[in-house]
Every structure is written in C-alpha cells, then in structure tokens.
Amino acid sequence: MPHVWPLHLRDGALLLRPLRRRDRREYLALRLRNQEWLAPWDATDPLRGAQRPSFPVLVRWNDRQSRLLLGLHLAIEWDGQLAGQISLGPIQQGAQSTATLGYWVDRDHAGQGIAPLACALLIDHAFAELGLHRVDAAIRPENAASRRVVEKLHLREEGLHRRFIHVDGQWRDHLLFALTAEEVPAHLLDDTGRGVVRRLRLEHRIPPPRGRVATS
Template structure:
C-alpha cells in the first residue's frame, strides 16, 4: 500500500529571498539576505551614523564603536543566519542602486495559530526622507504575508521618532496603542508607540499602494 504524501512546510519559509526593485526619489531600492561581506559597509555606516541611530535603538552591551566595529559583524551575521534557518526571523539587507544602505528584519516569528512577528529597520542617514525605508517596509511586509505565510506584523517606535512614524504610516501600518517604558533605549526606559498591520488590511499589497500613490515606481 502506497504511503500518503502530506505537504511539509519549510523550516524557514520566506528566506532567503530577493525583493524589488522599486524606484524612489533616493534611487533603486532592493532587499536581499544579509551577507558576511556586508561587514565593511555595515560598519562604516553604523560608525558614521552613531548620533543618527543610537537614540532610537535598544541599548546594547559595550560602547557603540565596539558593537559596530568591522570585527563585530561576523558574529551578528552568523546569529541572524542561524535564526533564519530555524524559521525564527527573516534578516535582510536594504540596497540602493546596488549598494548597502541599511537593514530590515522580521523577527520573533511565531507560527501555529498566531503567525505573527515584529519588523524593524534602519537606513543610512544620507538616505533619510528619500523613500527608501518605506519601500523596504512595503516589500518585506508583502513578502511576509505571502511567501513567509505570516498574518500580522507589528513595529514599535518612540513617539519622538517622526521619520519612522512617517515611514510606517506611508507604508500602510496603523497605530494601535502606547507601550509605556517598553524598551531600554539610550540608557533609559522609553515609551513606544505600537503600529501593526494584518494580511486582510493590505488588499493587493503595500507595494501596490505605493505604486498607486506615486510614491514609488517599478524599476
């Protein structure tokens, strides 16, 4: 008697993947998996942009120059890749005109009945207000709801972070509430606004909305 065949879900649906490209005012945006050879540009931008990034990111162990030095990337890359292979996150690099421009990650992936995760991102200070983060968020959100099989994504952002608030709003996320003293950022416990979106709310997709609104074009 022949054995019955049942579909088996991949251990890491949705990763690795390449997304885009989309053209925005800053250039052509695409998303790809993080690479070990991203180390040089990752460190250069992170060290240069300390004042731009440190005020919004969770407090880490050790000084910023050490945590973002060239030699610290391999361990971070290996950890992200390990989580991706276990289906617990989707770690991507954002590129603009083919060059490293930042990161975007879908993390803490929970499946079963919840199918939820958070999304976080950062972009080079030279590209802020150029549409890069909004395009990346739209690309990755659509991917998470399609190939990765998720149902809900949420993002938390400090109320003072006007640039990130605009990114999430333009991409199609809605504000759900306030998390008081949610994360240790810049040495203190900071309130964060919670934004979220579910698959049903995206219609034809967040990328389609960007294209329809004229905020991006196909490249």
C-alpha cells in the same frame, strides 16, 4: 510556499538580502557614519549597554535566525550600495502568526522613500509567502520619521506601551502600530498575493520598477 534562505527581495534599485562576510568593511563604515544619527533609536541591552556583537557574530546570528525562520534579518541595498538594515522578528507562527518589523536607513539616503518601500516589500513577503496574519512595529513617539514610514503603509496605531524597549540606555515608551493581511484591499493584490507595495506606489505616485519584483 516553503521558506527560502538565503532570501533576496528586489524591486528596481532596492534589494533586500542577507549580510555577507565580505560586507564587513562597508557595513562597519556605514554604522560608524550613522552612529549619532541612530543612537536615539537603537535598542540597547540593559545589562551590557550599547555594546554590539562583532560583525562575524552578527552575520552568523542573522543567518541562523533567518534560516530557522525565527526572524528575518536583511541588509537594505540601494543601487548597489548598503543603505541600512531591516528585520522581521521574532516571528511567531501558529495561533499568533505575527512578527515585529524593525528598520534603519543611512542618513544620506533618508527621505528618498527607501524605508517605506523596503518595509512594504518585506510585509508583502510576510503575508504572501510566509502566510503570516499580522505585522507590527514599535516606535518611539519622538521618532517622527519612522512614524511617517508606517503611516504611509497604513499600519494602525494601537496605543502607547510604557517603558516597552530599552533604547539609548533607558527603558522608553513606544507606540505600537500594526497591519493584518485582511487590511490590504483585495483589489490591490497582484497574482502573487502582494498588495502593500502596489498601494504605496499608487498613493505616493512612485513609478513602477523596470521588470517584476523578484524573490529568491
């Protein structure tokens, strides 16, 4: 199906949607509250350090990247409150047909299964709606919580990349994990071609949401 933007992916209490200008106060408070929690894992610019763009610039950049399908950048909303962010990008189409997954979740919401469900929902969208072949994720070896997320979704570990991404002020080693569309068992695919969320629910006994997963 053609790429739709703005994009909304819903599964029960979970909603993935674009950041909006009216999110400014809530988003900045969320980042401030999680500053120490996220610092060891946040990518940094080797030329500008940890300096982050202003919120209006961030919203405009996210919107442009997502509208042009250079990447998808979405807020994670849980039960009506901002709880983190998730991204898929850069998106490489054509012969590679791949994208890189990134995510973070509010410390107060950690351990509630929000990150695996958000990742599963976006991976299903990448495979079923965008027609991508592969999704990968680069994770610092020390980040046990993030590794558990991708392991729950059956992303394979593909090896260690030395000094791969500039994080927390230094070039850091990262483990690469990946999943291809063919690795999602065909018997788990629903009538829309989604299967990653369904496998997650079955294996971890997560009750289904009320109603169907919604996409717009």
